[in-house]
Amino acid sequence: MKTKPLGRTGLMVSELCFGTMSFGGDADEAMAGQMYKAVRNAGVNFFDTANEYNKGRSEEILGRLIKGERDDLVIATKCFNPTGPDINARGANRRHVVQAVEASLRRLGTDRIDVLFLHRFDTRTPIDEMMRALEDVVRSGKVIYPAVSNWSAWQTQHAVDIQERNTWARLQVVQPMYNLVKRQAEVEILPMAEANGIGVIPYSPGAAGLLSGKYAKQGSGRLKTNKMYEARYGDAWMFEVAEEYTAFCQENGLHPVSTAVAWVGAHPAVTAPIIGARNTDQLKDSLASVDVAMTPELRTKIADLSRTPAPATDRSEELKVAR
Numbered sequence: 601m602k603t604k605p606l607g608r609t610g611l612m613v614s615e616l617c618f619g620t621m622s623f624g625g626d627a628d629e630a631m632a633g634q635m636y637k638a639v640r641n642a643g644v645n646f647f648d649t650a651n652e653y654n655k656g657r658s659e660e661i662l663g664r665l666i667k668g669e670r671d672d673l674v675i676a677t678k679c680f681n682p683t684g685p686d687i688n689a690r691g692a693n694r695r696h697v698v699q700a701v702e703a704s705l706r707r708l709g710t711d712r713i714d715v716l717f718l719h720r721f722d723t724r725t726p727i728d729e730m731m732r733a734l735e736d737v738v739r740s741g742k743v744i745y746p747a748v749s750n751w752s753a754w755q756t757q758h759a760v761d762i763q764e765r766n767t768w769a770r771l772q773v774v775q776p777m778y779n780l781v782k783r784q785a786e787v788e789i790l791p792m793a794e795a796n797g798i799g800v801i802p803y804s805p806g807a808a809g810l811l812s813g814k815y816a817k818q819g820s821g822r823l824k825t826n827k828m829y830e831a832r833y834g835d836a837w838m839f840e841v842a843e844e845y846t847a848f849c850q851e852n853g854l855h856p857v858s859t860a861v862a863w864v865g866a867h868p869a870v871t872a873p874i875i876g877a878r879n880t881d882q883l884k885d886s887l888a889s890v891d892v893a894m895t896p897e898l899r900t901k902i903a904d905l906s907r908t909p910a911p912a913t914d915r916s917e918e919l920k921v922a923r
């Protein structure tokens with residue numbers, strides 16, 4: 601496993617980040633422990649969780665597993681989504697961010713969070729308040745690096761501009777969704793991150809299991825049991841792409857899960873795809889992504905199996921016309 605710099609921080613992280621969203625949900629504590637051991641043996645030092653994953657159980661289990669080697673690891677968690685029925689038990693305002701961070705620290709059993717993501721853009725809170733909230737938790741020593749997930753490029757750039765104007769700690773990492781059938785990030789987010797030297801750790805590199813090809817064979821998983829995932833991957837064309845993609849992999853002797861992760865990781869803006877699994881059997885395929893020889897030619901061939909998102913501005917077609 602190679603290591604890479606995380607944004608402009610000087611910190612080195614493994615080329616894969618392990619996402620622990622299944623801990624305490626699809627994976628019980630024993631299986632979580634086996635997966636933890638497998639990723640550590642493979643050289644992963646970078647972990648992603650969130651305060652909302654399985655009502656805090658993901659953070660609690662991860663907290664127990666990291667005991668004894670906490671300082672060797674880079675731990676990222678997130679806040680924003682509701683943590684209870686109270687109207688203020690959510691959001692990215694200063695009050696809730698401080699409360700959420702303190703609760704995450706307790707569950708993780710640590711005294712600092714290495715990377716804190718605002719899980720989504722908070723439409724109720726002005727961006728400068730959100731950035732001040734991140735600055736508060738950084739100054740108090742509870743968080744090292746501020747980050748955002750699921751934010752658009754303009755929102756992120758605006759946030760960085762506010763931070764730079766105030767000489768506040770800068771956003772160092774973004775966490776967009778990115779895979780062969782969800783390529784919106786290519787248009788604005790990835791170029792924005794590259795231009796700013798911001799690290800990128802995309803989630804769902806395997807399209808939450810779709811790119812394994814199992815749904816063409818009546819396989820079971822999140823896309824059939826979870827309404828949110830059914831909606832996210834609800835378009836027929838995505839299933840068609842998945843079928844063509846898995847056929848391509850078979851013809852070329854490639855494993856579809858390993859190759860899907862390697863395809864995401866090979867984008868020049870990407871620091872480390874976040875891999876996920878419900879058991880060690882699934883996990884080994886994502887871990888094997890580091891052995892896939894993803895040349896630029898292979899990456900283009902795979903991209904051509906899917907839909908290229910429209911460019912961010914009109915008139916690009918005119919560039920081909922002589923003036």
Ligand SMILES: NC(=O)c1ccc[n+]([C@@H]2O[C@H](COP(=O)([O-])OP(=O)(O)OC[C@H]3O[C@@H](n4cnc5c(N)ncnc54)[C@H](OP(=O)(O)O)[C@@H]3O)[C@@H](O)[C@H]2O)c1
Nearest residue numbers: 619620621803804805806807808809812821822876877882
């Ligand atoms: N910031 C955010 O909003 C956000 C959102 C989502 C995830 N994340 C983070 O990103 C991490 C990874 O996301 P993800 O789990 O969606 O990543 P992913 O790698 O796209 O999907 C992993 C899922 O695909 C299926 N799968 C994996 N290997 C397989 C195999 N060999 N054969 C068949 N199915 C296989 C399993 O789901 P099934 O068993 O259900 O099929 C597995 O849980 C999460 O743990 C979390 O940390 C963040």
